[in-house]
Amino acid sequence: MSYGLIGYAGYLPRYRLGAADIGLRGGDRVVASYDEDSTTMAVKAAGMVVGPGSRPEAxxxxxxxxAYADKTNASAVHAALGLPAGVLAADLAGTARSAIAGVVAAASGGGLVAAADVRVGRPGSSDEKAGGDGAAALWFGAGEPIAELLAVRSLTAEFLDRWRDPTAGTGWQWEERFGAEQYTDLIRSCSRAALDAAGVADADHAVLACPNTAVIKRAATLLKGQKSVSTSPIGHSGAADPLIALTGALDIADPGDTILLVSAVDGCDALVFRVTDAITTHRQKVPLSTQRRQGQPVPYLTYLAWRGLVERESPRRPEPERAAAPPAARAQRWKFGFAGTRCVRCGFTHLPPVRVCRSCGTTDDMIEVPMGRLAGTVVTYTVDHLAFSPSPPMVQAVIDIDGGGRCTLEVADARPEQLAVGARVRFTFRRLFTAGGVHDYFWKAVQDNAE
Known part of the structure; x- marks a missing residue:
């Protein structure tokens, strides 16, 4: 049994590096904030695809x-989405080909595949100029499809084009012309085989993902699209690269259009999709092109400090202690799922969740209320220039959540000059800090016009 694509979303972080900072002739580079990683960005993209109560097969x-080695990162995404325990969560790590493997697995057995990456390049390197941070998610299920996967073809080849030592933060690439020579025949052969298998002469939209910039520059000569030939709008984004590029095509495709997705990494994979009439009412809320145009500049030195490429003086305050496993496990639905409790008898909402109602005293008569997809209003806030933060100042706000409940949260991607009492905020899953090799994840508020 095969499953159709029933939902998709791409996520581009808020921050941008200016062209002058990294030697670009124009434009900018999309970069994740200091409190974003592949796990938090995957939660963001996947959360725009699956709603409360959804149950993907995997x-x-x-x-x-x-974010972790020797620990399943997908389990944190699973918890943040509030998925049932019976849903398999698994990591697919390595290269962009991992995302294609996830798509094939999800399309054949049903499931949600999320791909996310924070690409780090040495200062002045091609990776710094041509990379980008982001995430995307695709959900294959039994509902009404917005696109059907018609064919998949793959070719594998072993040659050295891009590599990274597992303990290193940045990678290397061989001379680009060598990789381009290797990829050219693979792309043409694999894409032709996939189109023939799908019974399509030429696709309406052709999408190419490849870490080799020489190949990307030749996309229009390697692939033919009746309506468009495109690549990722943010440069190479690792495992997220093919899925981000595909979301851009889905944003503009018309019913009946075919999309050829080609990912050339250590070989080549070609997938052919046909878009259905359902695409007109099920596109992602904010198109990828709109997300790309939006952004907030970040100083280059700040960015380098975020990535650990320079060491700035830390705030003269005690650093946070490592998060402990037992309390994190006990508070999993609050910490990862941002779920409170509402008293069935009086309707009072508690954040964090409790067993005894603070309003009427009723015990163990609560229902769980997920808050992550709701919005709220700022009651009061503080801008703290002294608190420990990798990106001071730290902004914290007391928030009244729509439907009931009040809590205090840090404000992510904060712009204090635009924050005010009464401002509307939404919520996003982020990393509070890392201590002792343990990442302390929780939810933060985001100013309503920030993402």
Whole structure:
């Protein structure tokens, strides 16, 4: 049994590096904030695809920059989405080909595949100029499809084009012309085989993902699209690269259009999709092109400090202690799922969740209320220049959540000059800090016009 694509979303972080900072002739580079990683960005993209109560057959997380080694990162995404325990969560790590493996697995057995990466290049390197951070998610299920996967063809080849030592933060690439020579025949052969298998002469939209910039520059000569030939709008984004590029094509495709997705990494994979009439009412809320145009500049030195490429003086305050496993496990639905409790008898909402109602005293008569997809209003806030933060100042706000409940949260991607009492905020899953090799994840508020 095969499953159709029933939902998709791409996520581009808020921050941008200016062209002058990294030697670009124009434009800018999309970069994740200091509190974003492949796990948090996967939660963001996947959360725009699956709603409360959804149950995909499985969850696959593809990334080249996992937050943890020797621990399943997909389990944190699973918890943040509030998925049932019976849903398999598994990591697919390595290269962009991991994302294609996830797509094939999800399309054949049903499931949600999320791909996310934070690409780090040495200062002045091609990776710094041509890379980008982001995430995308595809959900294959039994509902009404917005696109059907018609054919998949793959070719594998072993040659050295891009590599990274597992313990290193940045990677290397061989001279680009060598990789381009290797990929050219693979792309043409694999894409032709996939189109023939799908019974399509030429696709309406052709999408090419490849870490070799020489190949990307020749996309229009390597692939033919009746309506468009495109690549990722943010440069190479690791495992997220092919899925981000595909979301851009889905944003503009018309019913009946075919999309050829080609990912050339250590070989080549070609997938052919046909878009259905359902695409007109099920596109992602904010198109990828709109996300790309939006952005907030970040100083280059700040960015280098975020990535650990320079060491700035830390705030003269005690650093946070490592998060402990037992309390994190006990509070999993609050910490990862941002779920409170509402008293059945009086309707009072508690954040964090409790067993005894603070309003009427009723015990163990609560229902769980997920808050992550709701919005709220700022009651009061503080801008703290002294608190420990990798990106001071730290902004914290007391928030009244729509439907009931009040809590205090840090504000992510904060712009204090635009924050005010009464401002509307939404919520996003982020990393609070890392101590002792343990990442402390929780939810933060985001100013309503920030993402």
């Amino acid at each position: 969850l696959y997380l593809a990334t080249t920059t996992p």
